[in-house]
Amino acid sequence: xxxxxxxxxxxxxxxxxxxxxxxxxxxVYAFTVTIVSSVLLLTNAIRQEAALLLVGAxxxxxxxxxxxxxxxxxxxVTETIATLPGVVEAQPRYWGYTYDAxxxxxxxxxxxGPGSAELEMVEGRLPEHSTECAxxxxxxxxxxxEVGGEVILIDASTTGVLYEVVGTFxxxxxxxxxxxxxxxxxxxxxxxxxxxxxxxxxxVRIANPAEVDTIAxxxxxxxxxxxxxxxxEVLRTYDAVFHWRSGMMLAMLSGGLIAFAILAWDKATxxxxxxxxxxxxxxxxxxxxxDVLELKMWEGVVISVTSLLLGLIxxxxxxxxxGAPLLTPVLRGWSVLFPELHPVPHIDPYLLVSIAFLTVVxxxxxxxxxxxxxxxxxxxxxxxx
Amino acid sequence: MTSGANPLVSVDDVTKTYNRGAPxxxxxxxxxxxxxxxxxxxxLEGPSGSGKTSLLTMIGCMSRPTSGQVAVDGRRVSRLSEVxxxxxxxxxxxFIFQHLHLIPNLSVEDNIMIPMVPTGLSPVEMKQRxxxxxxxxxxxxxxxxxxxxxxxxxxxxxxxARALVNRPSIVxxxxxxxxxxSELSSELLEIFADLNARGTTVxxxxxxxxxxxxxxxxxxxxxxxxxxxxxxxx
Amino acid sequence: xSRSRSFGAFTAVGLATVAALVLWANSEGRRWQREDxxxxxxxxxxxxLTDLALWTEARYTRxxxxxxxxxxxxxxxxxxxxxxxxxxxxxxxxxxxxxxTSGVRVGRP
Numbered sequence: 001x002x003x004x005x006x007x008x009x010x011x012x013x014x015x016x017x018x019x020x021x022x023x024x025x026x027x028v029y030a031f032t033v034t035i036v037s038s039v040l041l042l043t044n045a046i047r048q049e050a051a052l053l054l055v056g057a058x059x060x061x062x063x064x065x066x067x068x069x070x071x072x073x074x075x076x077v078t079e080t081i082a083t084l085p086g087v088v089e090a091q092p093r094y095w096g097y098t099y100d101a102x103x104x105x106x107x108x109x110x111x112x113g114p115g116s117a118e119l120e121m122v123e124g125r126l127p128e129h130s131t132e133c134a135x136x137x138x139x140x141x142x143x144x145x146e147v148g149g150e151v152i153l154i155d156a157s158t159t160g161v162l163y164e165v166v167g168t169f170x171x172x173x174x175x176x177x178x179x180x181x182x183x184x185x186x187x188x189x190x191x192x193x194x195x196x197x198x199x200x201x202x203x204v205r206i207a208n209p210a211e212v213d214t215i216a217x218x219x220x221x222x223x224x225x226x227x228x229x230x231x232x233e234v235l236r237t238y239d240a241v242f243h244w245r246s247g248m249m250l251a252m253l254s255g256g257l258i259a260f261a262i263l264a265w266d267k268a269t270x271x272x273x274x275x276x277x278x279x280x281x282x283x284x285x286x287x288x289x290x291d292v293l294e295l296k297m298w299e300g301v302v303i304s305v306t307s308l309l310l311g312l313i314x315x316x317x318x319x320x321x322x323g324a325p326l327l328t329p330v331l332r333g334w335s336v337l338f339p340e341l342h343p344v345p346h347i348d349p350y351l352l353v354s355i356a357f358l359t360v361v362x363x364x365x366x367x368x369x370x371x372x373x374x375x376x377x378x379x380x381x382x383x384x385x
Numbered sequence: 386m387t388s389g390a391n392p393l394v395s396v397d398d399v400t401k402t403y404n405r406g407a408p409x410x411x412x413x414x415x416x417x418x419x420x421x422x423x424x425x426x427x428x429l430e431g432p433s434g435s436g437k438t439s440l441l442t443m444i445g446c447m448s449r450p451t452s453g454q455v456a457v458d459g460r461r462v463s464r465l466s467e468v469x470x471x472x473x474x475x476x477x478x479x480f481i482f483q484h485l486h487l488i489p490n491l492s493v494e495d496n497i498m499i500p501m502v503p504t505g506l507s508p509v510e511m512k513q514r515x516x517x518x519x520x521x522x523x524x525x526x527x528x529x530x531x532x533x534x535x536x537x538x539x540x541x542x543x544x545x546a547r548a549l550v551n552r553p554s555i556v557x558x559x560x561x562x563x564x565x566x567s568e569l570s571s572e573l574l575e576i577f578a579d580l581n582a583r584g585t586t587v588x589x590x591x592x593x594x595x596x597x598x599x600x601x602x603x604x605x606x607x608x609x610x611x612x613x614x615x616x617x618x619x
Numbered sequence: 620x621s622r623s624r625s626f627g628a629f630t631a632v633g634l635a636t637v638a639a640l641v642l643w644a645n646s647e648g649r650r651w652q653r654e655d656x657x658x659x660x661x662x663x664x665x666x667x668l669t670d671l672a673l674w675t676e677a678r679y680t681r682x683x684x685x686x687x688x689x690x691x692x693x694x695x696x697x698x699x700x701x702x703x704x705x706x707x708x709x710x711x712x713x714x715x716x717x718x719x720t721s722g723v724r725v726g727r728p
Contacts, residue, residue, distance in 0.1 A: 003505030005623045010495070010502045012622035017490040050671055052656055056663030061685065070685075093667050097681070106675045110666055119665055120658040136672065172655045173662055178672040179681070201685070203667040234669050234684035241683050281486045284447060285500040285547065286475030288468050302626060309633030316640040320647070335674045344651045345644030352641070379474075380442035508621050 007291060011298035026307050029363075032260045033311025034318060037355050038327055039249045041319045041347065043242040046175075048346035050238040053176065057234055058203035059212050061093070062219055063227045072198040077223060081204055084218055086211040092199030094188035098153050098181075103142045105336035107153065108179050111188025121177075123147060124167030130187040134167030138178035138337035153181065156193025171342075178339035204228075249330050265366060276374045283379035292375040293368055300367030301360065308359040312352070320345045391459070392420035393555065393586055394444055399453035401439045401611075413439040415611040416453070421588060423554070426581050426601050429590040431608035437590040438559055440608070444588060445557045446474040475500060479548030483560040485540055487547075489533025493524060496532045497547045504551070518546040522576075538569045545576055555586040562593045570595050577601060 015022050062081070064073040078090040094111030112126050112134075119126060124147040126134050135145060143151045145165045152160045169177035183191060194200065204219075206212050216228035250257075279292055287295075318324060323341045324331075332338035401414040414436045421427050421444070429437040442448045443455050446462050449470075455462050457473055465473070479500075487496050497515050506514075519525045522542040527535055532543055541561075548556055556577070562570040570593070577587050578601045589596060597605060607615035662668070674680035 001505070002507065003503060005621070006502045006505060006508075006511070008623040008626065009508075009621055010499070012626055013491060013495045016622075046671075046673075052652065053659055053663055053671075054669065056660035057669045058667050061667075061669060063685070091667065097678070106677075106681070108672065108675070108681060110668075112666055119662060121662045138672075169662075173659055175671050175673065176659065176662060176668055179675045180666075180672065182666065229669075229684060237684040238671070277486075278488055281488060282499060283471075284480060284482070284486065286471060286478075286551065287499075287503050288471035290468070291503040305630060306633075309630065309637065312637050313633065313640065316637070316644065320640075320644045332674070335676050335680070337672075337675045339672060345648040347641050347644055347648075352637075378448050380439075380448040 004294070007294050008298045011295050011302060014295070015299055015302060022303065026303060026310070028260060029303065029307035030310040030314065032257065033307055033355070033359055034314040035253055035326070036250065037312055037315035038319050038324060040351055040355070041315060042324045042327055042343055044348060044351060045319070045343035045346045047239060047242040049175065049344045051235055054231065054234055054238070057231050059206040059209065059231050060204035060216055061229045062202040062204060063229065064225050065227045066225060072194055073201055073226070075197050075199050078202055080222060081202065081219060084215055086206055086208060086215055088205040088207050090202055090204045093201050093203050094185050094192060094194060095200050096192040098155070100153065103336070105142060107139055107181055107337070109181050109183065109188055109191060111185035112182050113185050121170045121173040122167040123170055126182060127166055127184050130184055131164055132166045133163040134169065134182040135165055136169045136177035136180040137171060137174050138339060139181055140165070140168045142337065151181070153191070155191045161191065174339035174342070179337040249327065271370045271374060279371065279374040280377070280379065280381055289375045293371060296368045296371040297364055300364035304360040304363040308356055312355065319343055393423045393458060394421040395456045396420065396444065397454040399443060399450040399455060401443060401448070402451045405451065413611050414443070417613055419606060419613065421586060423586055424581070424584055426577070426587045426603045427589070428597055428602050428605045429588070429608060430592060430597055430605050432592055435608040436611035437608050441557055441559055441588065441590045445478045445480060446470050475504065475551060477554055479551065479553035479556045481544050481548050481556065481558040481561050483563050485544040487532040487540055487543055490531055492529050493532055493535065493543050494528045496543055497550050500547060500551050514550050518550050521549070522546045537565070538572065541565060541569060541573060545573070553585070555588065556580060558587070558589045560591055561589060562591065562596055567595065574599050574601060
């Protein structure tokens with residue numbers, strides 16, 4: 001047992017000789033671990049957040065599809081749907097987008113159905129009149145608007161319309177409300193140019209989750225031009241989106257990853273004449289092949305474990321304390337109104353274990369493998385020069 | 386052959402062939418038999434290429450003979466596993482190489498510790514042993530200096546200290562004076578004399594007359610082209 | 620202290636830091652689930668939201684779960700189409716005008 005510690009001692013002494021070089025490798029390696037772990041931690045956290053939040057979404061949304069296009073749906077369809085057994089409620093949704101040429105951003109307009117104007121996550125209240133609106137933090141910041149302020153938005157007939165801001169959404173809801181302008185349902189329909197009696201789509205609430213698919217089938221049968229979207233499809237979409245986004249981020253980083261792999265490969269495999277001679281000396285003074293390989297293994301372990309720990313700590317701080325500033329530009333893409341990220345921590349131990357495994361094992365293998373040949377040569381080669 | 390009843394090392398009709406079967410085959414040692422008794426100072430004498438280094442590495446359990454037998458302390462080493470061979474090498478032999486083979490960017494202390502690392506001694510014991518050989522070699526003031534940054538004589542003594550740290554019963558030296566001036570050579574021979582006085586067996590391969598003619602040498606084995614051509618016991 | 624012990628101590632401190640960060644993060648996560656999540660879910664239910672307000676550049680990114688799956692063009696004129704072609708080609712300059720040049724009238728007739 002003590003033998004292993006002595007070999008570790010020697011490995012550390014050996015690494016200490018090329019202190020600068022080895023610290024440089026640790027720095028690059030740790031940075032790589034930081035970035036990769038940040039991507040995985042962040043996308044995992046947002047995915048989890050989406051899954052938890054969207055549980056509140058309607059069990060079914062029903063769109064109408066005409067010629068492959070998403071088209072308005074008649075409000076009267078709700079009456080038929082509401083009579084289906086198991087349906088609690090069917091409501092029209094009025095929502096759409098407006099492009100704000102002044103700020104070069106796209107804003108999402110949503111009509112709030114009737115109901116209490118008070119909502120905990122709103123400072124102020126939701127609109128009750130056609131001239132009022134509530135805005136998300138991103139829109140408010142863009143317009144410099146507070147409660148009591150005004151915004152001018154361009155409606156479907158390219159006419160500017162003035163609204164009084166009566167509410168702003170609180171920071172914790174940014175990820176849901178950042179680009180929202182909430183109006184009354186009727187005003188939203190008017191603003192979005194929906195003909196009277198037509199809605200963007202329908203939200204259907206269903207009491208028993210087990211019945212959702214049956215009801216979706218029934219709706220599809222009754223209205224063949226409809227496209228019911230279940231909540232589980234919504235959640236699945238977010239799962240896919242974040243896998244795709246993290247894959248894309250990793251793809252963009254792959255240049256760096258490959259550069260690091262080359263560096264590691266070169267460092268670990270490029271057994272210099274000097275190192276070969278050292279192995280010969282060790283063998284000549286009484287180390288066996290196993291001892292030499294153990295030394296190389298420890299050298300790899302020290303470098304990779306140090307990098308792993310530093311990288312993981314940096315990633316956890318970067319994502320959960322600082323809000324992932326290094327990744328936001330990649331994640332936001334072309335988005336103009338991108339919310340400030342406050343990722344809600346969700347750390348999967350399995351994720352940490354796989355990061356650790358992927359960090360340590362390949363590096364150690366790349367360190368030990370090339371020493372093999374030098375380690376098994378007869379020690380007399382060093383004597384004979 | 387002069388040998389005691391129980392020789393420490395016995396070499397029996399040993400040959401060593403490198404690159405066997407290849408066009409550049411070298412028959413470095415051809416049927417050498419001899420023995421070394423405990424407490425002896427033996428010199429393997431001969432020009433370069435005479436096979437003395439090859440014989441030395443076989444005696445020192447660094448390589449196995451192509452044919453024939455080497456026995457150390459009565460154990461036949463030819464058939465031993467690598468691990469067992471290494472363990473004998475570590476516990477029985479101390480090596481001083483022609484080019485010293487110190488690791489230049491490690492400290493004197495770390496260099497001396499190398500042979501002890503795989504033995505699994507406690508750190509305290511290791512420190513004590515290093516301290517002792519440093520004192521014997523008058524190197525205490527150089528303990529933390531890098532081996533590549535000390536004088537040639539100090540490097541020589543560091544190499545000797547490393548050879549002695551596992552308390553070997555046999556010290557093997559390959560052309561130890563090849564790169565030393567007269568003063569350092571005689572200093573080294575004094576060290577060998579001292580070791581021998583305390584019962585350590587010393588085997589030296591050399592063609593340096595300063596060593597060959599030194600009074601500490603008990604016996605000389607003359608090698609030419611891998612064969613023993615003469616033996617002198619002054 | 621021997622070198623291996625220093626390394627052991629470093630590793631232990633590192634692991635403890637990681638563990639502390641993970642525990643802290645997970646307790647934050649639980650706090651959010653306890654305090655914010657119910658209120659946010661109420662908001663989702665009240666406004667019938669189906670998507671996160673993350674990417675506003677196109678229909679299919681703002682409402683990935685709601686978009687018809689056939690649309691190749693989007694609502695935001697500066698929006699590129701699918702990755703990666705959109706990141707190589709920019710939108711035509713005429714589409715990037717401000718309010719003055721885009722012919723918008725203010726005030727509903």
